[in-house]
Amino acid sequence: ISNTCQFFSIIVYDEECFQGRHHEFTSECCNVMEFGFETVRSLRVESGAWVGYEHGNYQGHQFVLERGEYPQCDAFGGSNAYHIERMTSFRPISCANHRECRMTIYERENYLGRKGELSDDYPSLQAMGWCNNEVGSMRVQSGAFVCYQFPGYRGYQYIMECDRHCGEYKNFKEFGSHCQTPQIQSIRRIQQ
């Protein structure tokens, strides 16, 4: 049980269960339609951690993709709190390579209020002593994390990286292009 990742590789298919047209990507893709895909219905992550986006140009709902098999949209689109039927763009999470993941969460926006230092996986922030179902702002010092709306890694996902936005997310509108609420109840590290 060791980290075997040396590079990034994802294979996408336009039919479910790894059927139909397919293409392997080893770096970011800002619009899969440019490669002749109408949509992606299944995918296999061969190496590395990736983030997928509903729309082109890394817009819309986002979701983490780790090594393994996703035989239909339901398998990668996240929680049934929202229904993503498509993945149009995706990119590697390059800073997820860090052995050390560290972030600070703040009760209020602009890094104000009570704060918590995170360096592990937290399926329930409240069980870990965070007395709130929201996070107002956050800073990622190293590595990459995925934040979820509900406990147990469910609901909307927001990928937070130390090398994007300088790791600074000063209010919930910076959490993601679709983010309409500061509700965050579970957070975990992303590793390759």
Add this chain to the structure above:
Amino acid sequence: ISNTCQFFSIIVYDEECFQGRHHEFTSECCNVMEFGFETVRSLRVESGAWVGYEHGNYQGHQFVLERGEYPQCDAFGGSNAYHIERMTSFRPISCANHRECRMTIYERENYLGRKGELSDDYPSLQAMGWCNNEVGSMRVQSGAFVCYQFPGYRGYQYIMECDRHCGEYKNFKEFGSHCQTPQIQSIRRIQQ
């Protein structure tokens, strides 16, 4: 950031967003209809980790419930790989108290084939060196784990406890009453 759990408490509501009739439970409930609920549309876990079931008598799809707020069915029903519209029974996961979680996974049923020793959270078993999208059988030596069909804690959930079935799950039909496939691609510990 410490373990604050001393007992078990869950409050269920028959309307979304913590509205309507409600009831607090501090131990297992084999059928919420016996308490006058037609269904549960939102819930709040105040303390402890619980497992919820689609049907009465702890049957059907299962899903872990950790401390926090679940304002609608979508928030607790798991992944959109399946659509659970109800939670009819639920019980505390008492052995999730263990500080040490240990389990062994086996490639084939009846504890045969290659094996892996787990004591951490694994969002992708394949990234950790498990060269398969399936697990044939497993033994939980201590604590409790939740196994998921897809990477990143998505899809069907199976709660595995050291003090149920003697911690022994010798083939996929013992993973859960609804289990139709040995496909498991992520596993994590359950803690209070």
